[in-house]
Amino acid sequence: GAVVSQHPSWVICKSGTSVKIECRSLDFQATTMFWYRQFPKQSLMLMATSNEGSKATYEQGVEKDKFLINHASLTLSTLTVTSAHPEDSSFYICSARGGDNTEAFFGQGTRLTVV
Amino acid sequence: AQSVSQHNHHVILSEAASLELGCNYSYGGTVNLFWYVQYPGQHLQLLLKYFSGDPLVKGIKGFEAEFIKSKFSFNLRKPSVQWSDTAEYFCAVNFHNFNKFYFGSGTKLNVKP
Numbered sequence: 001g002a003v004v005s006q007h008p009s010w011v012i013c014k015s016g017t018s019v020k021i022e023c024r025s026l027d028f029q030a031t032t033m034f035w036y037r038q039f040p041k042q043s044l045m046l047m048a049t050s051n052e053g054s055k056a057t058y059e060q061g062v063e064k065d066k067f068l069i070n071h072a073s074l075t076l077s078t079l080t081v082t083s084a085h086p087e088d089s090s091f092y093i094c095s096a097r098g099g100d101n102t103e104a105f106f107g108q109g110t111r112l113t114v115v
Numbered sequence: 116a117q118s119v120s121q122h123n124h125h126v127i128l129s130e131a132a133s134l135e136l137g138c139n140y141s142y143g144g145t146v147n148l149f150w151y152v153q154y155p156g157q158h159l160q161l162l163l164k165y166f167s168g169d170p171l172v173k174g175i176k177g178f179e180a181e182f183i184k185s186k187f188s189f190n191l192r193k194p195s196v197q198w199s200d201t202a203e204y205f206c207a208v209n210f211h212n213f214n215k216f217y218f219g220s221g222t223k224l225n226v227k228p
Contacts, residue, residue, distance in 0.1 A: 034216050043205060044159075044218040051214070093159075095216065103149075104209070104216055106159050 002028045004096050006107025013084055013114055021079045021110045023094030029074035030096035034104065035067075038091040050077055084114040117142045117210045121219035128196050129227050136191040136222050138180075138206030145211040148189040150180055151218075154202045162204075165189065176200070198228045 003026040036044040050056035050071035068080040097104040118141040150162040163174025170182040180191045206219040
């Protein structure tokens with residue numbers, strides 16, 4: 001299958017700082033990227049859907065100003081957690097797909113710990 | 116609103132038992148359907164997917180799933196489970212008209228040796 005690379009795989013940051021997570025599609029053009037967070041022993045919760053060149057669509061309850069998503073090119077989307085707090089500590093996963101009727105491929109995830 | 120439901124939260128089986136995990140979704144439009152597995156400490160792995168055609172889909176590791184459109188269901192099955200199938204299983208649905216890709220809450224499967 002296609003490859004989606006997510007970086008970094010883990011990050012520890014101080015409370016109040018911002019963290020950027022990158023999601024790249026390595027061998028295909030990703031028209032749509034999805035961002036999820038997964039709490040321990042829970043499922044993946046969709047945070048937002050982004051289409052290249054347009055604003056992300058956020059799920060209800062997800063703060064747009066806290067979780068900034070940029071999808072500036074067909075191979076790169078970024079999630080920036082602004083003014084991170086310990087409750088933002090979680091596992092963040094991106095997925096990307098090339099078109100409506102295609103499979104989405106997942107990045108390896110980013111473990112964020114805010115101390 | 117679109118949603119994906121997995122009603123079995125925790126299933127315990129003995130080796131060689133048959134498995135069926137339920138997955139239902141809420142929307143009647145065009146969907147693509149997936150089952151993923153997450154082994155302890157590992158990342159998601161695709162088991163199988165349905166886009167169109169034969170509603171009975173065969174995946175890896177002996178798993179299969181059947182799409183029943185009238186029931187909005189995509190149940191996962193395996194005739195004979197092994198201890199190595201112990202993992203968490205997630206159903207996921209791509210809702211076309213809404214450009215959403217949602218996961219169910221997951222089913223934790225424990226297979227006793």
